[in-house]
Amino acid sequence: xxxxxxxxxxxxxxxxxxxxxxxxxxxxxxxxxxxxxxxxxxxxxxxxxxxxxxxxxxxxxxxxxxxxxxxxxxxxxxxxxxxxxxxxxxxxxxxxxxxxxxxxxxxxxxxxxxxxxxxxxxxxxxxxxxxxxxxxxxxxxxxxxxxxxxxxxxxxxxxxxxxxxxxxxxxxxxxxxxxxxxxxxxxxxxxxxxxxxxxxxxxxxxxxxxxxxxxxx
Numbered sequence: 091x092x093x094x095x096x097x098x099x100x101x102x103x104x105x106x107x108x109x110x111x112x113x114x115x116x117x118x119x120x121x122x123x124x125x126x127x128x129x130x131x132x133x134x135x136x137x138x139x140x141x142x143x144x145x146x147x148x149x150x151x152x153x154x155x156x157x158x159x160x161x162x163x164x165x166x167x168x169x170x171x172x173x174x175x176x177x178x179x180x181x182x183x184x185x186x187x188x189x190x191x192x193x194x195x196x197x198x199x200x201x202x203x204x205x206x207x208x209x210x211x212x213x214x215x216x217x218x219x220x221x222x223x224x225x226x227x228x229x230x231x232x233x234x235x236x237x238x239x240x241x242x243x244x245x246x247x248x249x250x251x252x253x254x255x256x257x258x259x260x261x262x263x264x265x266x267x268x269x270x271x272x273x274x275x276x277x278x279x280x281x282x283x284x285x286x287x288x289x290x291x292x293x294x295x296x297x298x299x300x301x302x303x304x305x306x307x
Contacts (some may be wrong), residue, residue, distance in 0.1 A: 096157050098145050098171075102163045105134035109167035116174045121301075122293050124175050125235050129290045131167040132231025136279060156207050161201040168227045170195035172234055176258055180251045187215075189255060193262035195225045200265040222271040225264035230283065233261055235289040 112127025138160065148156075149299055173190045204212060207223070237257055241250045 091274050094159075096145070096152075098141060098152065099156060099159060101134045101138035101141060101150070102160055105131040105138070105167050106163040108134065109163075109171045113174050116171075116178045118144055121175060121179060121238075124171070124178070125293050126290050128137045128167070128171055128175065128231050129235045129286050129293075131171070132286060133283060135164065135167070135228045135231070136283065157205055160206050164227050165198055165201055168230050169194050169201075172230045174260070175234065176254060179254060181254060181258070186219070186255060189259050192197065192263075193258050194264040196262040200224060200227055200243055210259075218275055222273060224267055224269065225261065225271065227265060230261055233257055235286060235293060238287045239292045290299050 108127045108131045112124045115127060116124035173194055176190060181187070234257070237253060244250055
């Protein structure tokens with residue numbers, strides 16, 4: 091079979107599969123599980139690069155494949171899946187869809203640019219990147235679940251769609267805005283994992299979600 095199937099890319103494949111399942115959940119009116127899949131894909135993405143770098147004898151083809159397949163997976167996991175989720179959560183007006191289109195376009199541009207620059211960087215050094223250029227596309231795997239979790243605390247039902255529109259527009263803009271963001275340390279990654287895991291736990295096991303509250307009326 092063509093492609094690579096060793097342990098260095100398994101988490102990327104799992105992340106992609108989770109995103110596709112998340113889309114099924116979103117269009118089947120199961121937003122909790124869709125957001126769970128988004129967060130789970132984000133957790134996989136946090137560790138796939140670290141796992142890949144443990145293989146010291148990777149060929150140039152394996153490295154290039156890893157860059158390409160990671161970005162292809164990311165555009166599905168953190169580009170397409172959030173678009174489907176947000177559409178199902180109420181971003182289904184003309185202006186809302188325009189924001190979602192721009193969000194997806196910004197994510198695609200960011201990943202294409204990253205592929206070019208990362209291939210050049212890896213040809214020059216074996217060191218891991220210390221800074222992100224612009225906001226990583228995986229940030230939506232943290233931002234959207236956290237917004238969903240705190241949404242029952244909003245003063246009205248109308249506040250959540252407003253916050254959702256602002257979040258998507260802002261995150262999409264930051265994908266392509268040229269600024270440096272320091273990569274998190276191991277401790278910070280651990281904290282992010284714990285935070286997202288708690289959010290996922292609330293999403294899955296909380297007895298009342300924002301979605302339930304809306305559909306009770």
